[in-house]
Amino acid sequence: MNEPEAIATIAPFDVQKVRNDFPILNQKVHEQPLVYLDNAASSQKPKAVIEALEKYYTAQHSNVHRGVHYLSSRATESFENVRGKAQRLINAKHAHEIIFTRGTTEAVNLVASSFGKKFISEGDEVLISEMEHHSNIVPWQIVCEDKGAKLKVIPVNDAGELIFEAFEKLLSEKTKIVAVNHVSNTLGTINPVKKIIEKAHEFNVPVLLDAAQAVPHMKTDVQDLNADFYCFSSHKMYGPTGIGILYGKEKWLEEMPPYQGGGEMIETVTFEKTTYNDLPYKFEAGTPNIADVIAFGAAIDYLDSIGYEDISAYEKELLEYATEQLLNINGLRIIGTAENKASVISFLMDEIHPYDIGTILDQLGIAVRTGHHCTEPLMNRFGISGTVRASFAFYNTKEEVDVLVKGLLKAKEMLS
Amino acid sequence: MITINEIQDEIIDEFSFFDDWMGKYEHIIEQGKELAPLAKSYYVDENLVKGCVSQVWLHSSMEDGSVKFEADSDAIITKGLVAMVIRVLSGHPPEEIFNANLYFVDEVGLREHLSPNRSNGLVAMIKKMKTYAVGFSVKQEN
Numbered sequence: 001m002n003e004p005e006a007i008a009t010i011a012p013f014d015v016q017k018v019r020n021d022f023p024i025l026n027q028k029v030h031e032q033p034l035v036y037l038d039n040a041a042s043s044q045k046p047k048a049v050i051e052a053l054e055k056y057y058t059a060q061h062s063n064v065h066r067g068v069h070y071l072s073s074r075a076t077e078s079f080e081n082v083r084g085k086a087q088r089l090i091n092a093k094h095a096h097e098i099i100f101t102r103g104t105t106e107a108v109n110l111v112a113s114s115f116g117k118k119f120i121s122e123g124d125e126v127l128i129s130e131m132e133h134h135s136n137i138v139p140w141q142i143v144c145e146d147k148g149a150k151l152k153v154i155p156v157n158d159a160g161e162l163i164f165e166a167f168e169k170l171l172s173e174k175t176k177i178v179a180v181n182h183v184s185n186t187l188g189t190i191n192p193v194k195k196i197i198e199k200a201h202e203f204n205v206p207v208l209l210d211a212a213q214a215v216p217h218m219k220t221d222v223q224d225l226n227a228d229f230y231c232f233s234s235h236k237m238y239g240p241t242g243i244g245i246l247y248g249k250e251k252w253l254e255e256m257p258p259y260q261g262g263g264e265m266i267e268t269v270t271f272e273k274t275t276y277n278d279l280p281y282k283f284e285a286g287t288p289n290i291a292d293v294i295a296f297g298a299a300i301d302y303l304d305s306i307g308y309e310d311i312s313a314y315e316k317e318l319l320e321y322a323t324e325q326l327l328n329i330n331g332l333r334i335i336g337t338a339e340n341k342a343s344v345i346s347f348l349m350d351e352i353h354p355y356d357i358g359t360i361l362d363q364l365g366i367a368v369r370t371g372h373h374c375t376e377p378l379m380n381r382f383g384i385s386g387t388v389r390a391s392f393a394f395y396n397t398k399e400e401v402d403v404l405v406k407g408l409l410k411a412k413e414m415l416s
Numbered sequence: 417m418i419t420i421n422e423i424q425d426e427i428i429d430e431f432s433f434f435d436d437w438m439g440k441y442e443h444i445i446e447q448g449k450e451l452a453p454l455a456k457s458y459y460v461d462e463n464l465v466k467g468c469v470s471q472v473w474l475h476s477s478m479e480d481g482s483v484k485f486e487a488d489s490d491a492i493i494t495k496g497l498v499a500m501v502i503r504v505l506s507g508h509p510p511e512e513i514f515n516a517n518l519y520f521v522d523e524v525g526l527r528e529h530l531s532p533n534r535s536n537g538l539v540a541m542i543k544k545m546k547t548y549a550v551g552f553s554v555k556q557e558n
Contacts, residue, residue: 353491
């Protein structure tokens with residue numbers, strides 16, 4: 001006979017119970033119940049995160065690391081605990097490989113700037129892909145312009161998948177770093193990053209993954225992936241805005257020069273010469289975003305309490321249902337039909353402009369994103385100016401998919 | 417001649433007949449469809465008002481002391497809004513255009529379309545219309 005615990009673990013995922021954890025979902029927009037399908041831009045926050053923020057400012061706030069008094073040492077302990085939580089979340093080898101940044105964008109900029117300073121010179125090449133977010137294009141463009149290096153681009157096929165053979169051809173002894181996303185924010189494509197890393201490492205080229213759209217949806221193991229840099233944002237994974245993580249392998253972070261100068265990142269300062277603090281502090285100049293780090297810890301705990309297994313399984317079910325239902329709409333075509341996808345669907349309907357669709361859906365209480373999603377080169381690749389994007393979180397329901405479909409039919413009727 | 421504010425009041429009056437959002441948006445879409453087509457030669461970069469999501473082409477000229485605006489947009493709702501702004505501002509002397517206060521947008525409940533985050537190119541278009549008006553008026557004085 002089964003043990004009672006075993007039965008508990010196979011209890012079905014209860015989406016209604018989960019929805020109660022997110023107060024913001026329970027409201028009306030334009031007199032209609034809110035249907036929030038803009039999770040890839042930013043997800044909503046559970047009570048646990050909101051309460052952690054309030055509790056911190058109400059009872060725990062103090063500056064971290066340098067204080068001898070009670071509040072400061074408590075704040076330091078809570079702050080550093082979150083570094084440990086982030087480490088465990090992605091299975092990093094060391095806690096000091098976790099650097100707190102403002103978000104994925106700052107994490108990529110840190111690596112582009114600091115790694116670029118030390119390791120990229122004239123004639124070198126940086127390899128990115130055609131499906132990158134502007135945040136994983138522009139920082140590399142800046143460093144390439146500065147150093148006289150060249151930006152090379154891995155092309156994407158019609159389904160929205162990276163063309164692996166093209167990637168292999170682009171890799172050479174000139175390549176200094178490969179920077180690609182783990183999951184595409186526009187198409188939802190889950191890229192074969194382990195294979196990409198393996199191949200790049202054959203050339204001793206490190207790989208940076210923009211994982212902003214991966215960590216909210218799936219369990220990650222940076223050691224198993226053998227990723228050199230892994231960047232993600234708290235606000236897309238149910239935590240506060242303004243905080244993100246740069247994971248970097250110790251050997252790279254040790255060799256890279258500091259990104260910004262200031263307090264915290266120094267060992268000793270004289271006017272003649274400053275020596276720098278150890279990892280991770282070398283890359284954390286100034287007073288950090290303590291409150292949001294601590295609340296981010298609450299978001300990680302919350303994700304843990306639900307479990308990635310349930311999250312991934314439920315979101316997959318939602319994605320399949322939504323894909324099927326959307327394709328029932330005459331004239332609707334999905335941009336990004338990769339075999340391996342996260343719960344993101346970009347689409348166009350007839351010749352109707354995404355802005356018009358988004359505006360009508362908004363009137364019906366449905367929040368989607370419209371436009372180029374900060375991936376203009378990818379839009380050019382598909383010969384379109386933008387898409388409508390519905391992105392799902394584990395608190396979305398099949399009923400909400402039905403509301404979306406009904407809304408699209410209404411938009412079609414009004415706009416055709 | 418009918419003034420800018422009289423046209424705005426006319427639009428507010430038209431919208432007062434709709435008691436739900438759908439009627440309102442259908443009316444906007446209708447005006448977009450009825451907007452006079454823009455000559456092919458006017459779809460040039462200098463006439464492009466780029467929004468993040470939708471974009472607008474705006475051409476202006478001076479006829480008998482009044483500024484004439486012609487425009488188009490790739491999104492029909494934006495185009496409807498553009499048609500309304502043109503209806504209000506086109507055909508008036510430059511100083512009236514740059515002094516105009518477009519209160520009708522608020523009154524008919526379309527304020528959200530003029531928020532800068534909307535990125536539909538409309539705010540930039542109105543700014544450009546006023547800039548043209550100032551330009552034409554300076555030319556006139558010279």
